[in-house]
Amino acid sequence: MTLPHGWRGSEKPKSPMPNFLRRLKTTPKRKLALWAALGYSALVLGGALLGAEIVLRSKTRWVKGDFVPVGRRGNKLYLPASPETLSKGPLGIVPLLPNRGHLVVGPHRMVGTVVERPILQERGALPQGALAWVSTYLYNGTPAQLGAEYEDVLVPTEVGEMPAWHMPPRHAEKDALIVVVHGHGGQRAQALRMLPAMLRTGCGSLFVTFRNAYGAPKVGKGYLTLGDTEAEDVVAALAWAREQGYKRIILFGFSMGGNIVLSVLRPKFEPYPLPIVGVMLDSPALEWRDTIRWQAQRFGLPGFLARRVGRFTQRIVTQRSGQDFDVVDQIAAAPHFKVPILMWHGTRDHTIPLAQAEALYAARPDLVEFHRVEDAKHIRTWNISPKEYDGQLERFVARVLGRESCE
Incomplete structure (x- = not known):
């Protein structure tokens, strides 16, 4: 076997350095530090602005839940697996219009790849294969x-x-x-x-x-x-x-x-x-100050960054609305x-x-x-x-x- 020119048998060929890494290696440290500071500031500010908007103005007309197709056999319902359908305890099932039924189903068990739940309460009708709202809140109406x-x-x-x-x-x-x-x-x-x-x-x-x-x-x-x-x-x-x-x-x-x-x-x-x-x-x-900080960590930010985002979120909330966190x-x-x-x-x-x-x-x-x-x-x-x-x-x-x- 003929070896490539200039390569000895005990050596491995060097892979070419990616352009990005090459440029990064030759970039002055002061410039890298500036980029890092700007990126950090953008992350903190962006997170704080988003957090403040959620804190100040979060409302929806929909009760939380999933929309899934529902199968039925006798007194049993069959649902696709999801965090909601696999939740502990009972669920509420509401077929979409024009149907006006409502069911409460009991604890789940897996049957193959689908979730089986017994029907505990039923009002109206749930057609086979209906697309329905499924939620741990059980009810979405009145x-x-x-x-x-x-x-x-x-x-x-x-x-x-x-x-x-x-x-x-x-x-x-x-x-x-x-x-x-x-x-x-x-x-x-x-x-x-x-x-x-x-x-x-x-x-x-x-x-x-x-x-x-x-x-x-x-x-x-x-x-x-x-x-x-x-x-x-x-x-x-x-x-x-x-x-x-x-x-x-x-x-x-x-x-x-x-x-x-x-x-x-x-x-x-x-x-x-x-x-x-x-x-x-x-x-x-x-x-609420603790809650805001907790929410930042919930979305994957490390502790030190979550604290910083939390503090900036509080400042923005106070500047916009005059919120006094001590009062609540x-x-x-x-x-x-x-x-x-x-x-x-x-x-x-x-x-x-x-x-x-x-x-x-x-x-x-x-x-x-x-x-x-x-x-x-x-x-x-x-x-x-x-x-x-x-x-x-x-x-x-x-x-x-x-x-x-x-x-």
Whole structure:
């Protein structure tokens, strides 16, 4: 065999250096440092601008879920595998128009490459092969999906009328009302999973929204204040409840809604239109600076960079909206709380750090009943064990109302 000219048998031919690496090697170090600084600054600024926009103005008309084709055989449904269809606990299935069915399906098991789930509840019809909305939130419409009686109402506030669903108590006179507040970018339908348990307590329920959320009045540039001014809309709901003949209030907040209902407890709103006897929190956002930093790390940024992006995001938010993050720091406000609190938070929550709920419990173990829910994602604590969650809710309501039973 003839060897290439100039190559010895014990040597390997050198591959030509790529042009980019050659140029990089010959570029002055000062210029490289400048490029690196510019790239770092662009990454921090870009991340902060995007983060600020999400914090200030995030809303959608759609309840989260997947759209998938659904097969059916008897009392079983068959779904393609996805993170949503493989989630623990029950799912809601809603075929797209013109069909108007609704199903609740139970725990999953794999059958070959598809997901099998038993049908637990069914309203209307689900045609074979229908394209359907599938979600861990179970419901994407109104209380009518559960067969519950309700009325659409408008809660008057200083900035306009807030849409709400009112479910009066089933078998009792108006006494206590549970005011339910959804989260950041959320919808009232997210809490419909808990409605049967709320109805069993004998209380009325009011699912209300707040300024700058989907379907609610826009104020100014439409910026959210993360619980601060939104609390005024919930206080207005208390005044509405008083006019309807209710005597006591329990607040129930999800995610940012948890911060909103805790913001209602500030001394500035006292005396309240009606007494607040208890608060329930599901996956609450208790400290926004920590949450923003957590979100930056969630998207893959290393810790030191996430902290920098988080700080810049906070500055941009404050410059645009005047946001005071101290005002919505509910962990710092914990010493001033006076009413019992029931709280759930999941160990797999990638939206709000579990450590925030743990900190609130550590600060007020005398007031807070805390349930750490293993394997639960954000606002999916109910899905892990619906009966257990419902029981905790019903017992808490009975306790704060001084009842031996819920009805």
